[in-house]
Amino acid sequence: MYSEEHNVFREAFRNFVKKELSPHVDEWEANGAIPRDVWKKMGAEWYLCPWLPEEFGGSEADFLYSVIIAEELIKGGAVSLMTPLHSDIIAPYISHLGNAEQKIKWLPGSASGDIVLAVAMTEPDTGSDLAGMRTHAERDGDDYVINGAKTFITNGIHADLVIVACRTDKDAKGTKGLSLICVERDTPGFTKGKKLEKMGLCASDTAELFFDDCRVPVANLLGEENRGFYYLMEYLQQERLMCSLQSLAMAEKMLELTLAYTKERKQFGKPICSFQHNAFKIVEMMTDIKLGRAFIDNLILKHMRNENVVDEVSMAKAWTGEMANKMAYQCVQLHGGYGFMDEYPISRYYRDVRPFSIFAGTTEIMKQIVAKNMGLM
Ligand SMILES: Cc1cc2nc3c(=O)[nH]c(=O)nc-3n(C[C@H](O)[C@H](O)[C@H](O)COP(=O)(O)OP(=O)(O)OC[C@H]3O[C@@H](n4cnc5c(N)ncnc54)[C@H](O)[C@@H]3O)c2cc1C
Structure with a gap:
């Protein structure tokens, strides 16, 4: 589903994250804040609200560019940088519901990083x-x-x-x-x-x-x-899809870290991934990731075709949020004591993934939505 242009963009953004963001994450986490100029830096490179029309400072990029940005922020460890919320969850309210005056007043600043939403x-x-x-x-x-x-x-x-x-x-x-x-x-x-x-x-x-x-x-x-509640419900589809793909990206990253660690770490003279219990655990986690990837990619395409996928997105939000949290537990377990140490990135992912089953509607509320639409409640 990704074109050559998307792949080139992913590579460029990944390099930006590696150079401009990842080296500073430890300091930001210790200070409990991300400096404001990071938003401006993102805006200057067209990494905020890339889907906006050019007249409002965007580059009219399709939704896949937003997906790439959200995924690569997570893969680069900058999970706390909440620009996807700003770009793909909040700015759309202004773009879709705002009148001409509101759009010209607030959207260009949202794209440049001068206005945080x-x-x-x-x-x-x-x-x-x-x-x-x-x-x-x-x-x-x-x-x-x-x-x-x-x-x-x-x-x-x-x-x-x-x-x-x-x-x-x-x-x-x-x-x-x-x-x-x-x-x-x-x-x-x-x-x-x-x-x-x-x-x-x-x-x-x-x-x-x-x-x-x-x-x-x-x-x-x-x-x-x-009409506020109606609007909130209408735009929550994209919010919950973003959260689902972020949960999946976190699961992918956690498994990547764990694979590398368990192949390297030896006990009883063998890599710890080679004990059957651990190997099977890793295979199960990889299966979850493959299933999740197929489900989410399909939903992204449906969402881009403007299909109503509220039920499926609610299922995805519930499932990926829980799956990624279970994976965090297993991945820390496979790291042993090192997994509990801040110096190992798995420890931060374990903490950062926790609210993904809570915000933008909890797992239980997602199930309630689906159950109601299925006529069960
Ligand atoms: C890091 C973070 C960032 C956030 N950012 C924002 C933000 O930018 N803007 C914003 O508006 N909000 C934000 N939130 C709030 C978030 O959306 C709420 O925390 C969430 O909707 C749950 O509400 P609550 O915390 O009041 O829990 P409650 O609603 O009190 O729920 C507590 C528990 O009861 C369960 N529960 C509630 N009702 C039912 C039911 N009918 N059936 C079964 N179980 C039920 C819930 O699933 C949950 O497990 C954020 C939260 C966090 C943690």
């Missing part, structure tokens, strides 16, 4: 059940006045523009009456809480956001008022 759905009391969202935006003349709090927001500290899911119709119940409103950095009443400390993805910035009589112009509404 975040999306804020989760609240302290509302995670899986988005219908329970309490952050609300009341209309006052030509403004919305937003009050509420969001948590676990990726890119939260760096963010220059946050798409905030708010309740705009206080009488509406459940998933009705929600809207997507863009809030810019430095808007009075909008504050960022502390950067949250995490067990993995330590360099990625995850923050709480607070809205206290935060006044934004009605012109910052994305799409139509009260």
Whole structure:
């Protein structure tokens, strides 16, 4: 499915990661942050939002270029650099729902790295059940006045523009009456809480956001008022597909590291991969990867043909997230004590892969979606 151009691009991006990103990951993880200029560096090389039209600073690249970027960031160890979320999950909301003014205001900066994007759905009391969202935006003349709090927001500290899911119709119940409103950095009443400390993805910035009589112009509404939940569901297909292929890329990388280690490491006079128990374990993991690769590549192609693959993508998100986490456990086990040491990369992948079965909808919620669509619930 990849053309020669895609392969050349992969090689070029892999070299960029090797030269510009991988050597700095340890320092970023230790500092708990990725410097802002990394975003600009990515933007300068057209590695942010590559699919955007040229007029907005993109190169009109197909979705496979985004897939390549997401995979190679993971393979190069820069899992914490959340540019795929920015480029392929959040910028599409602006591109698809934004009016001409919004697009020209925010998209070129998103492609250059001058504007970092975040999306804020989760609240302290509302995670899986988005219908329970309490952050609300009341209309006052030509403004919305937003009050509420969001948590676990990726890119939260760096963010220059946050798409905030708010309740705009206080009488509406459940998933009705929600809207997507863009809030810019430095808007009075909008504050960022502390950067949250995490067990993995330590360099990625995850923050709480607070809205206290935060006044934004009605012109910052994305799409139509009260259609927010519908939009979130519509664009979650790409978000969950991205997460699935990232989980798979992590599994591939973990197995690659483990194969190299177990061929090298000897005990009882033999490489540890040659003990039948370990060899069979490795074969089972390789089988999972081959199955996952066939499934995900097929979904990528269907998604590129604009097919509705919500159910299959939900299955993929659940399956790859769990598979990669199980693989992380097995791969650390095969590394023995060295697998527990920070100096071995498998240890970081083990920690970084954990939230892939949690964010963008947990494994359980993915199964719930499919079960409902199958008429089981
Ligand atoms: C690193 C990280 C980054 C994130 N980035 C963002 C972001 O950028 N923007 C954003 O809006 N959010 C973000 N999130 C939040 C993430 O989307 C939520 O954590 C996730 O949706 C789960 O919500 P919760 O944590 O409140 O868990 P809960 O909803 O409280 O769930 C707890 C457990 O109960 C289970 N559960 C809940 N309901 C059911 C049910 N009906 N049936 C069976 N089991 C159920 C869940 O599966 C889970 O196992 C991020 C989270 C993490 C960890």
